[in-house]
Each structure stands twice: as C-alpha cells, then as structure tokens.
Amino acid sequence: MAGHDLVPRHVPPPELLAAQFAATPSPVPRAVDDGGEAGPLVRRLLDLLDSLSPADAALARGCLPRCDSTFGAALALFLAATAEGCRGWLGPEVAAGLEDLDGGLLLDDCDRALAARFQPVDGRLWRLSRVPLLDSGESLLCAVGIEDGLSDRITLVLQARPQRLGPVQLMATLAGRRLDVTLRLATGLPSSALADLHETFRAALTDCRLDGALTVGPLADAWLGLDRPLSSDLAL
Structure with missing residues (x-):
C-alpha cells in the first residue's frame, strides 16, 4: 500500500474530519488489556481511513481474513502484513496521514490490541493473538502452544x-x-x-x-x- 498516497483531493475539510474523529465511538477501557478490542479498534481505524482515502481503506479491508474459502491465505497475509504493527500493515504514507490526526494514539491502541500475549492454561503456555475478521463483528483468537x-x-x-x-x-x-x-x-x-x-x-x-x-x-x-x-x- 506504500504507493497509494493520501492525496489532498480525498481529505475532507479539517473541521469536518476533526468532528468525525471525535464522534467515532471509542472502545470501553478494560482493567486488563487482553486484545479483545482488536475488532472494534481496527474497524474504527478503517472507518477513519475511509474518510481520508477510500482507495487505501479498500486495500486495507481486502487484507483482513474472512470466513470463506480464502480464509487460510487471508489469515497468513494479515499476520505477515501486521508483523510490524498497524504501521507496517497500512504502509508509511497512510500511517503518517493517520498520525497527523491524533499523534498516532489510535495506531498505538491497535498495535496493543493486535499484539500477542502469553497465557498459561492447564499447565501449558499459549501464545495468543486477536485477528479482526472482515465479515464479522468479532475477532479470531489464534493460540499456539509453546x-x-x-x-x-x-x-x-x-x-x-x-x-x-x-x-x-x-x-x-x-x-x-x-x-x-x-x-x-x-x-x-x-x-x-x-x-x-x-x-x-x-x-x-x-x-x-x-x-x-x-x-x-x-x-x-x-x-x-x-x-x-x-x-x-x-x-x-
């Protein structure tokens, strides 16, 4: 996506964009961040990106896994694209445009929600990750036994x-x-x-x-x- 710049003709007036960003619902804070907000956070990010550049938003949505025959390939693509966090997934130009709105706070929140965590279950350690699904309001929980x-x-x-x-x-x-x-x-x-x-x-x-x-x-x-x-x- 690095070649798709956030060109000015896609950007609404600053006051309209700021109002839309402020009005976008934020996820409810949790006492312990277990990555459960990955889906809502990524959807909020994509909605905001759609205001900046519909073409880049479409490309980002196309990278999300979906529950169809392409699920395995789409999941592998998303995990590879997000190996360096949301900025690696969106590309430097797109990420820079989003960072200008709030100093990168939304991208940082998405990074934390998508980051792997470790949890012991039944005497065994698991590496857990949350992956948003394109066709669902929920996320996919991926766990690998250590x-x-x-x-x-x-x-x-x-x-x-x-x-x-x-x-x-x-x-x-x-x-x-x-x-x-x-x-x-x-x-x-x-x-x-x-x-x-x-x-x-x-x-x-x-x-x-x-x-x-x-x-x-x-x-x-x-x-x-x-x-x-x-x-x-x-x-x-």
Whole structure:
C-alpha cells in the first residue's frame, strides 16, 4: 500500500474530519488489556481511513481474513502484513496521514490490541493473538502452544463465531508427518457437508504426504479456556 498516497483531493475539510474523529465511538477501557478490542479498534481505524482515502481503506479491508474459502491465505497475509504493527500493515504514507490526526494514539491502541500475549492454561503456555475478521463483528483468537523445545509437536487453536455457524473451535496438532485436526461446533453440520469436509481433509493430507485424522464434534464442554469459558450457547 506504500504507493497509494493520501492525496489532498480525498481529505475532507479539517473541521469536518476533526468532528468525525471525535464522534467515532471509542472502545470501553478494560482493567486488563487482553486484545479483545482488536475488532472494534481496527474497524474504527478503517472507518477513519475511509474518510481520508477510500482507495487505501479498500486495500486495507481486502487484507483482513474472512470466513470463506480464502480464509487460510487471508489469515497468513494479515499476520505477515501486521508483523510490524498497524504501521507496517497500512504502509508509511497512510500511517503518517493517520498520525497527523491524533499523534498516532489510535495506531498505538491497535498495535496493543493486535499484539500477542502469553497465557498459561492447564499447565501449558499459549501464545495468543486477536485477528479482526472482515465479515464479522468479532475477532479470531489464534493460540499456539509453546512446547519445551524438545518436542517436534506444534498445536494451533483457532476460536471464532461465524454468523452462520455460531461458536467454532479448531485445534490442529502437527507432530512429525502426522496432522490431527479436531473441529468443534455449536451446531451440527449436514451429512453431505460433513462428508465433503472429510474428503477434502483426506485429499489435503495426500497432497502434503501426511498422515492424520479429522474429528468433528460438539463444542460444549470442550473449550480450552484460552480466553474465557465457552459453551454452545455463549458467544466469544
């Protein structure tokens, strides 16, 4: 996005822009910042950017993960783009235009909300990150299990609440050449969709020359407690 400058013809009058910035709702402060405000903060930033440059706002929104067939690639793109924080995601020219409005306070808040944190659960340390989703008012919680350095096992947990499915948890464990995936949902899947899911998973394992198994089951009583307890009738 570095080549897309915030050109003057996109910028409203200063008094109108200042009024809009002041009127944009701020997230409610939390006693402990656990990254739960990542979604609202990023949406506020994108709405403000839309006033400055709709083209840059569209490019930024296009980088957000969405719950569709491109989810994995979009998630990888967003994590790579935000490796250096919001400024790295937006690019220096766009970030500079936003910083002129409030001295960079909103960008700093977004950096803190998106930053990874560490949390012990059941005697194991997890690295947690919040990722806003384009088509949801919630965020995706990404958790990676931290091993002792002697194991070749990697465990990834994704927790979200897509509008059509409700709360969903996916746990993937890779150990050597074996990949085991457990998908837990608050609502059941049609038998045809379940069969397609298993077939797609088997095909993916074959393409990658991996062994493994896919398990699909109910969400209730299976939550890891990485963020807070979740049952089939409680949203993230």
